[in-house]
Amino acid sequence: METKILSATDVDVAAETLKNGGLVAIPTETVYGLAGDAMRGEIVRKIYEAKGRPSDNPLIVHIAKIEDVFRVSDDVPEAFFALAEKFMPGPLTVVVPKGKAVPYEVTGGGETVAVRMPSHPLARAVIERSGCLLAAPSANVSKHVSPTTAKHVYDDLNGKIPYILDGGECGVGIESTVVSVVTDVPTVLRPGYITAEMLGEVLGEVKNFEGKVIKTAPAPGMKYKHYAPRCEAALAANASAAVRLYEAANGDGKNPVILAYGDNKKRYGSLNVIDLGDTPADAAHRIYAALREAEDKFGYIIVDKLPDGGLASSVMNRILKATANE
Known part of the structure; x- marks a missing residue:
């Protein structure tokens, strides 16, 4: 079909x-x-x-x-x-x-x-x-x-x-x-x-909700792995950590890319970057498309950490699951 x-x-x-x-x-x-x-x-x-x-x-x-x-x-x-x-x-x-x-x-x-x-x-x-x-x-x-x-x-x-x-x-x-x-x-x-x-x-x-679902989940997204790209992915705590992860992955021949948020983009120079935007709403709108683009073009994904609170925390929920590599 x-x-x-x-x-x-x-x-x-x-x-x-x-x-x-x-x-x-x-x-x-x-x-x-x-x-x-x-x-x-x-x-x-x-x-x-x-x-x-x-x-x-x-x-x-x-x-x-x-x-x-x-x-x-x-x-x-x-x-x-x-x-x-x-x-x-x-x-x-x-x-x-x-x-x-x-x-x-x-x-x-x-x-x-x-x-x-x-x-x-x-x-x-x-x-x-x-x-x-x-x-x-x-x-x-x-x-x-x-x-x-x-x-x-x-x-x-x-x-x-x-x-x-x-x-x-x-x-x-x-x-x-x-x-x-x-x-x-x-x-x-x-x-x-x-x-x-x-x-x-x-x-x-x-x-x-806090804890772990053992039997019946009342909602999707609570019990199983979700949002995972088809290549290895890592979360960077800050821009310096992202650069270190990038250099290590590049040295291993993994063809890395950084999913960059906010002002961090200015610090990555000529490194491979996909832009997540400047606001939590930008990041929510772009995160899945960015992960898909990254898995198609690169071999190792590094994702910038977003600030805490509000919509940014919701986006981080997806990023944490995407970078769990389980």
Whole structure:
């Protein structure tokens, strides 16, 4: 099967494919998602198969309107609606109690379900026209760097899915924030563009998840390796450390590159560099594309450390996993 890239005018083709039980990669504001009907367990299993994803790693259900949450949960906490009023549509996923209609394939066997309403107009249009709620994890091979362009999806999934709907480059660039509102204190399970501080302004007390998932994960990104490039990668604590890592790798013939952030770029002179920009939002937008470019052109990746706090910490969450080399 040759995967076809659809243009933005082909929304109806994508919607009809999904309605008929097929899979389509769709753009969202965060990353491209591999979409299928979330309410049909046999379709959800196709998503896991196409990605090579462990079936106990839960998926997010994408909705087109707030009231769709009642299709996936029989007991929606008030906190969901408070968050929805402030942040939806947008890059926020909220974990709520699972409804009976939701297949366990979506939740990884758990009793909660993750729900999000994307802001990307093509994603919303596909959901609305297909009539399906969509399970849509990142449209890449499991554990690899997430895709932020249609080409990234094609590079990973050509021959495994029929269509990719091209909506251009993703605006945010990292996956949605995931917050659970079924815990005593709302808990951030995965950091993202919507920070814990922003959530706290709506909910009051919010905490970050600490510890290790042993059995059932309530959200994606908590249990398995993610965001890994296909070559060795390292985190540099500062510009001097980056230069030392570069020189050592170059001496070993590894053809290194530095993913450079902010003013550090000025210190790298003629070294191979890919620019992550000057702000945390720049870095979020560019990090996955930079990792993919680096793995294609170089043999060793060095990533600058970002400052602590806010969105920068969310980007660092991805960088730390990408450079874990596990």
